[in-house]
Amino acid sequence: MAVIKANAYGHGLIETAQILSNADGLAVARVDEGVKLRVAGIRQPILVLEGCAEFAEMELAVEHDLELVVHEPSHFDMLDALLNEKVVGIWLKLDTGMGRLGFEPKSLDACLTRLKSCAAVKPNPRVMTHLACADDPNDRTTLQQVRSFGAALGGFTGDVSIANSAGVLLWPQTLASSELLDYKGENWVRPGLALYGASPIPGRSAREFGLEPAMSFESRLIAIRTLKKGARVGYGATWQADRETVLGVAAVGYGDGYPRHLETGTPVVVNGHRVQLVGRVSMDMI
Numbered sequence: 001m002a003v004i005k006a007n008a009y010g011h012g013l014i015e016t017a018q019i020l021s022n023a024d025g026l027a028v029a030r031v032d033e034g035v036k037l038r039v040a041g042i043r044q045p046i047l048v049l050e051g052c053a054e055f056a057e058m059e060l061a062v063e064h065d066l067e068l069v070v071h072e073p074s075h076f077d078m079l080d081a082l083l084n085e086k087v088v089g090i091w092l093k094l095d096t097g098m099g100r101l102g103f104e105p106k107s108l109d110a111c112l113t114r115l116k117s118c119a120a121v122k123p124n125p126r127v128m129t130h131l132a133c134a135d136d137p138n139d140r141t142t143l144q145q146v147r148s149f150g151a152a153l154g155g156f157t158g159d160v161s162i163a164n165s166a167g168v169l170l171w172p173q174t175l176a177s178s179e180l181l182d183y184k185g186e187n188w189v190r191p192g193l194a195l196y197g198a199s200p201i202p203g204r205s206a207r208e209f210g211l212e213p214a215m216s217f218e219s220r221l222i223a224i225r226t227l228k229k230g231a232r233v234g235y236g237a238t239w240q241a242d243r244e245t246v247l248g249v250a251a252v253g254y255g256d257g258y259p260r261h262l263e264t265g266t267p268v269v270v271n272g273h274r275v276q277l278v279g280r281v282s283m284d285m286i
Helices: 005-010 013-019 031-039 055-063 074-081 105-116 141-153 165-170
Strands: 026-028 046-048 067-070 090-093 126-128 221-227 245-250 267-270 273-276
Touching (some): 031 046, 105 141
Parallel strands (some): 046 067
Antiparallel strands (some): 267 273
């Protein structure tokens, strides 16, 4: 399941969904994101990870055939209020250690029973959790979460979902049924950062995992200048040439989304050659 929330991590929601037409499913954070995808003609299963905050949202989700995460008791009452039968697919979320959304693992059977009483819920709800520390291979929290999730499942016959990007890359224990994690259905992975070529693991590069950037940020030079030793550049005159220097000025800045906080020394590639950013990032020039 490809996670394309937050405008596909800045890559463009609709464009990314169209490129990922072969993905088994898509995941967004909010109902309005899912609606945009449906209006654009995206027909794959779409899961709303945050579920619904109010009944009107749930009605909208049903209207556009969106699947929903159920993570707190009020969602059951909303589902009861839906008039049609078997109209919404549900993913039941357990909190195994993230501490944000989800039910206690020990309540899984009771929650599944409650879902069966909701006429609007499609058969075979799925069960999911979210990993808190998967980006640290030395942190045992992930294994504790897997054990907690597995103990709750107890041979669950449906589909499950555990691994985010870091889980996929570092924790094979999250990817298959085992004595630790006993289930009978499919296992849906939820890559986010890794999908776009970014490493979710501190201190380890994307290249180490065979990941490549999905997008490049490109501009062009609008001026080339030769600066004398001692010349200063940019707002605050924060950079000073320590020798005669050839300076290129590119037509891009924080007004275009280029991060304003980037410091001198940040790599920039010009015609295949790596050079350094110097001075402060301006609104429309670097």
